[in-house]
Amino acid sequence: KTQLTSKIRQILAEKLSFTAPSITATVQEGGSLYQAQFAYEQYGEWHGTILRKKLNPDNTVEHDTKPGNEFGNWDAAREVRLQAAAEGGADTRKIWSAMPDANYIGNWDNFNTGNIDSITELFGLLEYSVLDYHNTSSHCADRGGHVGENGHEDDAKGLVNFMLGTDYFDYNGDCNVTQKREHVLGDIYHSQLVEIGAPDASTDFTSPNEEAYFRSANNYQNFRKNNLDRKKIIYAGSNSGMLHAINAETGLEEWAFVPPFVAGIMPSIINPDLDGAVDV
Numbered sequence: 001k002t003q004l005t006s007k008i009r010q011i012l013a014e015k016l017s018f019t020a021p022s023i024t025a026t027v028q029e030g031g032s033l034y035q036a037q038f039a040y041e042q043y044g045e046w047h048g049t050i051l052r053k054k055l056n057p058d059n060t061v062e063h064d065t066k067p068g069n070e071f072g073n074w075d076a077a078r079e080v081r082l083q084a085a086a087e088g089g090a091d092t093r094k095i096w097s098a099m100p101d102a103n104y105i106g107n108w109d110n111f112n113t114g115n116i117d118s119i120t121e122l123f124g125l126l127e128y129s130v131l132d133y134h135n136t137s138s139h140c141a142d143r144g145g146h147v148g149e150n151g152h153e154d155d156a157k158g159l160v161n162f163m164l165g166t167d168y169f170d171y172n173g174d175c176n177v178t179q180k181r182e183h184v185l186g187d188i189y190h191s192q193l194v195e196i197g198a199p200d201a202s203t204d205f206t207s208p209n210e211e212a213y214f215r216s217a218n219n220y221q222n223f224r225k226n227n228l229d230r231k232k233i234i235y236a237g238s239n240s241g242m243l244h245a246i247n248a249e250t251g252l253e254e255w256a257f258v259p260p261f262v263a264g265i266m267p268s269i270i271n272p273d274l275d276g277a278v279d280v
Helices: 002-017 076-083 113-123 153-164 211-217 220-226
Strands: 022-028 032-039 047-055 194-196 233-238 242-247 253-257
Touching (some): 211 220
Antiparallel strands (some): 022 032, 032 047, 194 233, 242 253
């Protein structure tokens, strides 16, 4: 009986691990419901998305997120993939980090191969090494596809391009590692969705020890007035190592931030033992 119970628990755990559940949902006053989801992917980055769905006054939900739907609903995974581009293409994503010799103030798009030297410094923060994944004797080279350089320099650039959305690890098995991945947005798991829009904090206070007093004393009223039209942004962290800022009205990614010490872990993504084993 004990062995049977243990086996049942194991099966349930496996079933749950392969599920694509709703992780978080928040209801906006304007009648929108935002829902983060993820899907398991063997030998590859798990797939994630954020869905915007219209919430009706009777508490029913309009679930249609197809392009051009009448409810203004969207699927962030679809929108972010449209923003991404194959290697060498002009993408509209803005991905940035704080790094040496690559200013980000006013340039919220510095995480790219143009700054590979600075990004390589980030990769070395925690003493992880970028490993040689694609080389002249790797899986794709033997099949007339992508021929990588021996050494890790091309793999450092490949890792950066992978973060931007290219299929550097050849998930689809066609040995074209410069094309756009079928799914770009990483899984959103254990990350609370937070919506930030126009400032609306109170300035009513009864004591100078309250935050409202500090706001009132520092002209928060004027700040609130000047930012009434501020974009509504959904913030969420994904297991791709980014904090994503998603436009709440359109589902487009306004920008994504890579924390420096998260970048320091990114080289651990590369596992040469999986070369030729990640195709679907």
